[in-house]
Amino acid sequence: MKYLYFIVPLIILFSCTKKENSQTKTQKQILSENTIYNQSDYMKIDIHYAEGDFDGDGNKEKLVSFISDSTGKAIDSIPTGNDWGETLDYAFGIGLTTTIYIEGKKTDTLKLGTSMGLYCLINLGDMNNDKKDEVILVADWPDYSNLNTARVYSLCDNKWKEIKTFGVNEGIAFDWEGDIRPTYKDIPGFLKHYKGKWVIADYNDEDYNGQVENMKPLLIPNCNFSHKK
Numbered sequence: 001m002k003y004l005y006f007i008v009p010l011i012i013l014f015s016c017t018k019k020e021n022s023q024t025k026t027q028k029q030i031l032s033e034n035t036i037y038n039q040s041d042y043m044k045i046d047i048h049y050a051e052g053d054f055d056g057d058g059n060k061e062k063l064v065s066f067i068s069d070s071t072g073k074a075i076d077s078i079p080t081g082n083d084w085g086e087t088l089d090y091a092f093g094i095g096l097t098t099t100i101y102i103e104g105k106k107t108d109t110l111k112l113g114t115s116m117g118l119y120c121l122i123n124l125g126d127m128n129n130d131k132k133d134e135v136i137l138v139a140d141w142p143d144y145s146n147l148n149t150a151r152v153y154s155l156c157d158n159k160w161k162e163i164k165t166f167g168v169n170e171g172i173a174f175d176w177e178g179d180i181r182p183t184y185k186d187i188p189g190f191l192k193h194y195k196g197k198w199v200i201a202d203y204n205d206e207d208y209n210g211q212v213e214n215m216k217p218l219l220i221p222n223c224n225f226s227h228k229k
């Protein structure tokens with residue numbers, strides 16, 4: 001046993017040294033490693049799915065979120081520092097991004113930029129009668145704010161287009177208990193399926209009230225919609 005105690009640290013030391021030497025580090029990588037020096041835990045980043053006919057060909061397909069670093073490598077968890085700032089530095093340091101694609105089809109990829117995955121990805125169904133389903137998502141941005149935006153996307157001329165947004169508060173909507181993030185089928189306090197239709201409450205409205213009875217019907221414009229300037 002004495003030998004084992006001696007050999008194991010040697011192996012660890014050797015393998016670490018080898019790894020360190022085998023790669024040239026960029027400034028960002030060094031920053032990331034320093035940032036997580038006092039790492040306390042890991043945060044799991046879940047993949048989200050939504051099934052529906054998003055391209056309008058009459059067949060259902062599967063929308064999938066993909067979380068990767070700047071090299072394109074899939075990331076399913078990140079170390080969390082002792083404070084939130086360390087975690088954010090790490091996310092920016094490795095260039096953590098989220099993209100959404102249709103599985104098995106060469107359609108447009110929706111790129112969300114620097115983000116830590118999603119809070120939710122929900123098929124709304126065909127809300128604007130163009131035979132294509134719309135999808136709504138809330139991204140998990142690496143920031144200090146609870147304020148966020150729910151975004152509705154549709155495949156318009158084979159390109160993902162944002163056609164509706166409304167404000168949400170993460171502290172109200174995604175306030176779960178325990179380590180496992182629930183799979184949301186609606187956005188609590190902001191989007192509900194109520195009496196057979198989707199209704200919403202916009203957190204940006206002065207008279208915001210999360211009660212489902214006071215929510216308004218979710219109206220989705222068609223693909224020709226252009227953002228007001």
Ligand SMILES: [Ca+2]
Nearest residue numbers: 053055057059
């Ligand atoms: Ca389809």
Ligand SMILES: [Ca+2]
Nearest residue numbers: 126127128132
């Ligand atoms: Ca539609």
